Amino acid sequence: MDALIVYPESKEQLTALKAVMKAMKVTFEQKSEIYPDHVISGVKESLKQAEDNQLTPYRGIKNMLNLA
Numbered sequence: 797m798d799a800l801i802v803y804p805e806s807k808e809q810l811t812a813l814k815a816v817m818k819a820m821k822v823t824f825e826q827k828s829e830i831y832p833d834h835v836i837s838g839v840k841e842s843l844k845q846a847e848d849n850q851l852t853p854y855r856g857i858k859n860m861l862n863l864a
Contacts, residue, residue, distance in 0.1 A: 804810040817824050845851055854860070 802813060804813055814824070814826075857863075
C-alpha cells in the first residue's frame with residue numbers, strides 16, 4: 797500500500813488529522829524534524845557569507861587542509 801506524507805500548517809490541523817486517522821484505524825507515526833541549534837546557526841552564517849560574497853571556492857582536500 798502507498799504511504800502519505802502530510803504537512804499540517806497548524807496544531808489544529810495536526811490534531812484533526814490524527815483524530816481522523818485514529819477513527820479510521822489508520823496506522824501512522826509522527827516525526828518532528830527539528831535541527832539542533834548549532835546546525836541552524838551554521839546554515840544562517842553560511843547564507844550571510846554567501847550574501848556578502850565571502851565564499852571560498854573548493855579546490856580540493858589538500859588545499860582545504862593547507863597541504864598544497
